[in-house]
Amino acid sequence: MKNLLANLTATAVIAASASVALSQEASHFDPKGKPPSQETIAIIEALRGSLPFEDERDFEEARKGFIAKPDFTQIMAEKGNVAWDIGSYDFLLQGEDFDTIHPSLQRQAVLNMSYGLYEVMPDRIYQVRGFDLANFTVVKGDTGWIVFDPLTAKETAAAALKLVNDTLGERPVTGVVYSHSHADHFGGVRGVVAEDDVREGLVPIIAPVGFMDHAVAENVYAGNAMNRRLFYQYGVLLPRSPFGHVDQSIGKNTAAGNLGLIAPTVVIEDDIKELTVDGVRMVFQNTPGTEAPAEMNTYFPDFKAFWAAENITGTIHNIYTLRGALVRDALEWSRQINAALYLFGQDAEVMFASHSWPRWGNERIQEVMRAQRDTYANLNNGVLHLANQGVTINEMHNEYSVPESLQQQWSARSYHGSVEHNSRAVINRYLGYWDANPATLIPLSPSESAPLFVEMMGGAGPIMARGQDLYDSGKYKLAQEILNKLVYAEPENQEAKDLLADVFEQIGYQQESPSVRNSFLAGAYELRNGIPSGASPKSSGPDMVRAMDTYLWLDFLGVRLDSAKAGDRSFTINMITPDNGEKFVIELSNGTLTNLQGYLADDPDLTMVLNRSDLEPVMMGMATIEDQIAAGKVALAGDTGIIDELKAMLVQFDLGFEILPGTGEQDLTPEANAFQQPEPADTSGG
Template structure:
């Protein structure tokens, strides 16, 4: 029993708790629309764009600056070659990546089921192959994963910037550039920030032994390891489930389904790795020369990631903008869930880069999207994005200081017209609606200062009241259908959502609400908002979709997780009601790294303190941290370690067994929309 419960707790804490910031599903395209070119809906319940949606898409085509083709030209510039394949296989045998599942976007057809602006972005993100950024010096492989992988040609080898999400896609990119430009060793790796689509492919380009020995510098911003592991641990399971909506993880790749992730097509399903860097950038500005290449790093913490940095190459007048300046305005609040970012800090860091590098840069490139060439063009994009983030912060707070609340700002805040006409400031990843609400949440919190909303009823409890007062389901359905028929989709889902919460098994109500959500999704420019509405429509019609589940961590993420973070996660995973009358203390010691902890259960709560040992502990567990990781990774059992002399247990095991039995096995399969649990 003891072995099973401890093993279970560790596996739950690590396997279920860590989720990379983005996930792909259906990378093999298996569920993709079999006939997208014929515009056949993948869902038998799916609807074509309504006349109102078609009219809105036509208005977008007439009002946005589609005559500005600079992005399209820059996305093609420097193209060298594309591989003969569109699929990249994972070592496990599944398809890790399939760019071919988006071929329908390159057929030259305008789809009324896709916002024309988003379709333009989705086409730009179909760039696939090897590109030259700076002649004979800087290259990118694009379209092999959600992010770009960049290769700087040094005196003797490649300096790699960002390594994609999976080992297999990164390895394929390295093999491809070596095939086309001549084989060169990797002499250094730079990771721009702490999101998995930028470090997960590390094992596809370097051996860990070469990093540990110092032979190959692995450079990252200070705080990288902590944030790479910790960002998604505490609420990781909930984030994982919510990601199914934001990223459309199991939506078929189709004009009616998944078309883009805004910063790239999708994310690969391969082996995600993590190797601890051997060199950190800690100063605001720090210069290194590696393999003949001079690089000045600009630290930008608290922008797109908690730990992030830009890079300036003075020899080439080239500015690497990491993920701080890409082909979209980003998320201030990420719909899957994350700490709200600071748009003012983001704007200030862009401004610093503009005045330090932008005045002389000849090319600006990044970890997503396409480069921009020419100093005037670079300054225009940098200023536009600087102003977009600053305007979001300032204009929202301007409205808030005049009484506009978090429940109103999404209908009040508008991007200035001058920025609407600049493609660089369109919110394909974020949206003005949810980002504006995030700014108020950051400064004022979720409450709108109306006492009625401070302690609201849960939707399942309040909805029946509304349904009763509105005259019952039939009247709501009739009104909802009427609103749908008039193209008043927001009004329609306002009332239909109440009905579905009140009657979660009412299939007609769910189907009508799904029809409404589908039209809203078709109209949205933001990929995340589109995916959320279309995914919700699918789940209302069919329940949570089945498919290849997203990757959640792995041995490298487990090794990178601090013992303290694991203990804190155990406190979250604990169902305190099951140990309400229990109180005990145990010591944990890991001699190989000199760490020790006191863990105490009291008042249905698990707490820990580092660097202490209790004299009155009920139980003391001693094992090396390296062996603890083996249990976490489900590679060994605790009793096996005891039998092998690698772990000792002193004291009363019974209370600890009770604690472990109270650990909740989180799985990302809970219901988000009423009546959708299968």
């Protein structure tokens, strides 16, 4: 593998800024951090000898078509912070094999160091890679650029478009396509097009059916928990280092800039729909229920070019996303790839996507499409094959395995997903979380059961001694079983937390999936250091709140309601927003806040009339409801004291809640107006 990485680095095609390499002997970023154990090194060495590193086609494809890279590696955000820094991963380009990184993951991490402008099809299709988690893709029309998936942030998208124009000649943006409803595929739209041009019909924005619903709704109800869990899946607190964050499988990381949203003006509702934009003929294939609830592929029949969105990339994706999301349908995903194979794959000569690198030549395209089709189908069918023989959700990840023929194909390796958590997701989709053992149906919480386990094991002393023995002998999963119990029983036992952190770290080093690696390493970091204060990442911008349906805002007020504070109080509110013709009946009863759109109560306790445009500043925290009342923008009739009562019943969720015991809650969320809607969670990467 070392020769392969050195060869890639020597091409200077996938190069970033010249920074000091981090060698194997480099210091760990955490004073309590440990190097890879001999057991971990042995596993890493065995993997280097068992994977098909002789297949270098992905590297050839990642290099192909390189045109130019900018003279910078950082992109600054409008607020003054660094929005993007590809140079922080330069340690991956020094040709060194790290024993702290699964060799397959290190290979993927190097492939994702592509940085600059690439030609996909001469004088027609180009990509800027390495400016964000996703690729910035432009298709040359008769008069301008059609942009596919304008990245996460305004700043990175603007920088990518500037590189295109500076290198290829300046052209206006004549269309934008959102392939799906995750933030890294639409959030940078304000960096490429002005909203006025969209409203005036000068620039169409095209998206799949259901896009606006899912772009927001998927991330609202559990948004605070999802953003906290993002600390683990995306390693938010981990430095970029061979001991920490090295990759995010479909790209390096997500940009930390200004996330926006402009609503689409053209919605693709049919399963197959052909449109011509700026002289470019495109055939859209709706693929709902795959990588996103709203997603579509695109075929360019005149170019024999297939855009696979995020349905076919350089990895097997998440069926279950660790930050949290509804479980996806692996079988439907496979079906949609199969449909694309027969609709477009028989003729396509280039396949490109919103992540990873293109594939050229029909034989290669069909090879990758079939490998991914079969992997998702086998995941679904193989798990259910075992489930129907009694294998449970708590055993499945240790029983299901990908067929050997697929394991030897790089395009079928699980980086964004993992075989372990995806296999459990499939059984959860069909059978739920219960393994059918009554003892696990209504179990004690870990903090309640752990003291009994610790008592029966003879207390902390024997557990620590045995845990250390298991750690020293490389039996990390056995060690975590008993040490996890001790930490739950004794959250203030720092010695126990440190040893459990050592165990998590070694398990993390061994993982192929960066999401799983990051989760173990993030857990180790917090066990050792607690949750750092001020570590709150920005999740989204005001456009996302503005785009929320009113019922979503009301639904989330119901989530925020503290039933104990509500007690037996009951009231009914009619709310009318004349400018958009909406009306709602809102009821508090039985400690529960409900709403129903399209209805009004005959005898409400309070009636509120305000335009939706005047409600939005309240939702975004730019004004309070009292401000709008004082400004004469709200008409009230009835018991106005209900507003203060409701405010007192609402809880503001804080991002800094504990995941692991004894890591210390932190106040990471600024105080907000009572009716302010927290920003939806970040869905970047799916």
